[in-house]
Amino acid sequence: MGQASATIRDVAREASVSVASVSRALNGHSSVHPETRARVVAAAEALGYVPHAGARSLSLARSHAIGVILPDLHGEFFSEIVRGMDREVNARGYHLLLSNMHADASLAAQAMRSMRGRVDGLIVMAPQLDAAGLDAALPKGVPAVLVNSHDGIGRASFRIDNGAGIIASVAHLAALGRRRIVHVAGPAGNIDARERSEAYHAAMAAHAPGIAPIVIEGDFHEQSGADAVAMLRSMDATFDAIVAANDMMALGVLRGLREAGMDVPGTVAVTGFDDIPLARYLGLTTVRVPLAEIGARAVGRLVDALEGGDLSPDTLTVATELVVRGTTALSPGTP
């Protein structure tokens, strides 16, 4: 029925004790007479009493919830990270409050503010915000762990080793004899995109000296990968490899190449970044990022800080690993 749930006072009345005793009994305090505890437990059981988490957290100043701010739930990149968080949060007895924040910086600030008093800490993924915007948006009192965001603002954070991943990709392609390597970059302003792009230039200088780097800007979504191929063809560019800044765009690139009748990896080799689950199925050579693990570690670090120690403002860099699959196979046609 629509009857209101029992409160602690109802239980107290039913058990003929004070609310203090009910609270102590149910929270396992030691200074409660066994007989009293039994009466309280029986009364709570009889009334189907469940403590009101909101009231509890107001009084304790702990909600046992952590907020997750992320730009997009689309695609496997963030899903995987959230999955890792969920796993860890479950193990630690916390809850996850999701909030996805669309690109705009003031909306981002808005999203974070709306979490005050709802969560004990924040995990923020905001690759599209610059350092100043991020700093302004973060509420002052709340512990936060940044993931994939501009750091250097004195906050705990995790960063992917973007440079090493791209450099490994380019080196791998160079080892296969490819030199005319194109980069399909992520959106300007995105920190990961920028680092990957810079690494591409550095790697080209090292492995393909004398060859002009070509960068086409995409937006991390699949379609922009296909668009990039179309653009390359309309430019009459010659290329024998494409390094995409993430897997989704690499998939678009593959589609674009297939539609253009260009053989992969025979004519053009392709690499991605992230190693989302899809990549394995499609045989895409890519840079593995332990996404779920990053999520779990971010939660772990935050919860540790909430429970005991303090949050050191270090940036932890997460190693990546090149995973070679069919799209850069040595002999063409080997999928």
Added chain:
Amino acid sequence: MGQASATIRDVAREASVSVASVSRALNGHSSVHPETRARVVAAAEALGYVPHAGARSLSLARSHAIGVILPDLHGEFFSEIVRGMDREVNARGYHLLLSNMHADASLAAQAMRSMRGRVDGLIVMAPQLDAAGLDAALPKGVPAVLVNSHDGIGRASFRIDNGAGIIASVAHLAALGRRRIVHVAGPAGNIDARERSEAYHAAMAAHAPGIAPIVIEGDFHEQSGADAVAMLRSMDATFDAIVAANDMMALGVLRGLREAGMDVPGTVAVTGFDDIPLARYLGLTTVRVPLAEIGARAVGRLVDALEGGDLSPDTLTVATELVVRGTTALSPGTP
């Protein structure tokens, strides 16, 4: 620094008014003198005041959060549903509190109880719980919408039209001339799995009379699809089509067939269920379920109930659609 956030009383002091006026001014009540409102807003701004959502929801008895209970965040099935929810929840000004509940029924009840006082309503996906277990686990006072769960316990719910989907798949295969159709089922106890399995039997009776149906039980994960193929081979079964109860298992089936050197769709045609994003990339014929839309509609219905009307205990059935792709192509080799 670590200084505590400003409370409404701090703002009141700063603006030299009472807390009541601060509350009224900030919440857009009309009966506040413009001059007072300005002073309050200025003070709030100066102190960086952000209302404490927990306190607010305690007093209003509304948290503007809705809890989502789901069995697993792994795979694209639930990710897609959550994505749809997130979209809708954002539009409606609510938050999403995730909680994934592992198979056990008492843990499920535990998970739901822990949400009392934290959320205004619940969306529950519990295909593995039977009606009694579900009814016992659901807290009494909280409005809830069931998705993909046993219904018939007088709760608002959404169900996928499993029967129609499987029947369409079998009919499609029969139209291609396949008769020896095997079903790789989901885990026993799962309501979707059972309905799909029953529909398979009915469809076989209709489209392949005289042919003994073969069912291999899987667990909805990829590996069990591959295992099913191995089992079929060890049984020396003859078959020319496999209807998997979901896409992940269909992917496993494809892998198993490839490893066994059996041509798809030449020798064996394969269908899945759900149309997760992966299916499109791999050319898997499958039954499309509008996952994101289901999530969004579940949220919509719940929020409508929370804000105004009541929650009618109807079960809404969501239509599916057969999507034909390469794994059941007419001529073999056409991917």
Added chain:
DNA sequence: CCAGCCTGTGTAACCGGTTACAGGAAAGCG
């Protein structure tokens, strides 16, 4: 026999908001 301690319990303040109700000041009206 009484001071002092220990155990178990109750009273009431508090967490940070919202809001019913009361009341003061200014304005309208006869």
Added chain:
DNA sequence: CGCTTTCCTGTAACCGGTTACACAGGCTGG
């Protein structure tokens, strides 16, 4: 000018828990 009405504001109770502090009663020890 006195009275009602209107507008604005403040006081305090409340949401449902937790817990500092007070205290009653039974023991122990001198």
